[in-house]
Amino acid sequence: MRIAFMGTPEFAVPSLGELIASGHDIVAVYSQPPRPRGRGQTVKPSPVQVLAETMGLPVFTPESLKAPEAVETFQSLDLDAACVVAYGQILLPAVLEAPRLGCFNLHGSLLPRWRGAAPIQRAVMAGDRETGVQIMRMSEGLDEGAILLSEQVTIRPDDTSASLAERMATIGAGLWPRALAAIERGGVTETPQAGEPTYARKIKPAEARIDWTRPAAQVDAHIRGLSPFPGAWFEAPGPDGPVRIKALMSAVAQGTGAPGQVLDGGLQIACGDGAVRLSRVQREGRAAQSAEDFLRGFALPTGARLG
Incomplete structure (x- = not known):
């Protein structure tokens, strides 16, 4: 399939690596623009951009994917699907509807628990004993889409958000080939979220x-x-x-x-x-x-x- 990958932090890197290995045609990688990082605040590309450029993939880093020219560029890619992992920008309906089969997101919780920006941190902070990774169809609402694939992950007593995120990133990356194969053949089961949602607001x-x-x-x-x-x-x-x-x-x-x-x-x-x-x-x-x-x-x- 012709796909775009959209992601920014280290958490998204294993997913991009898995998709590269899977043989799909990654025609574009979207990531947040280079930002000041580290103690010296040197402007550096995101971890996803670094991997994409290393592998010779075309990279797009628009300040806003809401800009008309950015939307038009995305629409012109003639995508079958978009795979999103912690990209960091809200996708307009025009973007969500551009790929033939849709846009899909890897989320770091068992939805509808911990919808939002900081699901891994909030799960550890709340003392949760388990969480998970899920691939869902993206919709206009905040993490409200139907679930395609899910894998539970135990939160260990000595887990930090970093150790848990590293484990979840690897497990989540492994879901992509299965999800895309099912999406491609039209055999995927999409399960609506059920239960009272909780929200993982950004850490203040x-x-x-x-x-x-x-x-x-x-x-x-x-x-x-x-x-x-x-x-x-x-x-x-x-x-x-x-x-x-x-x-x-x-x-x-x-x-x-x-x-x-x-x-x-x-x-x-x-x-x-x-x-x-x-x-x-x-x-x-x-x-x-x-x-x-x-x-x-x-x-x-x-x-x-x-x-």
């Missing part, structure tokens, strides 16, 4: 701050769900005033104390109910470190209170 900076008054299980899920980006954070007392520190990995631990109180010399912190032990942290402006390495250079005595 203000909600990244750790609330130590919450139960330990919720604090732990909050930390792992926001790791590595944007990173759940707290303030610790420093010699020149409060120091912001990101918590990148944690686990529920035994212990009691006032919320935010340091309970021992190994970064065990009291919560509203129970405690968590931080195992990986990052001081503002510095590289991530294990708790042991961090404590060698930053005094955080037992009894100190974190904000």
Whole structure:
């Protein structure tokens, strides 16, 4: 089939790789324009663009796929289907209707739970024990389309959003050849979503701050769900005033104390109910470190209170 692939982040790369290997004619790859990335804010192409250009595929990076000229270009591609994975732009009806067989999206949850921008982070933050990857037919509504294929994924107690996303990206990529084969022969079953939807709204900076008054299980899920980006954070007392520190990995631990109180010399912190032990942290402006390495250079005595 003549297909376009539309995706931007690392999560979409395995899907593009699988589609390249499947032998379909990828006539266009759409990705978000190059953006400033990394500590130096150097303008770089997206991971999807890098792979596409490496494989010699034509790449389109319009600032907006709503612009008339961008829509016309897409319509002129004479596509059988479009495969979308975390592209990052809303598709107009004129775009959705352009491919002969339709546009299809790989979504990182078991719909209708966690429709929206941050389904993997929200699932970990909510303490969900399972999630999944699904290929659905795209419609005008937000992640409201019928489901073609689905695979459940267990959320492990030590999963961060990064580790879970990596696993889900690989599993999801494997669904594409099966889905496209069924779509091509007209033998696909499309199942409407059922149940009350929940929404995975975009992560706001203000909600990244750790609330130590919450139960330990919720604090732990909050930390792992926001790791590595944007990173759940707290303030610790420093010699020149409060120091912001990101918590990148944690686990529920035994212990009691006032919320935010340091309970021992190994970064065990009291919560509203129970405690968590931080195992990986990052001081503002510095590289991530294990708790042991961090404590060698930053005094955080037992009894100190974190904000």
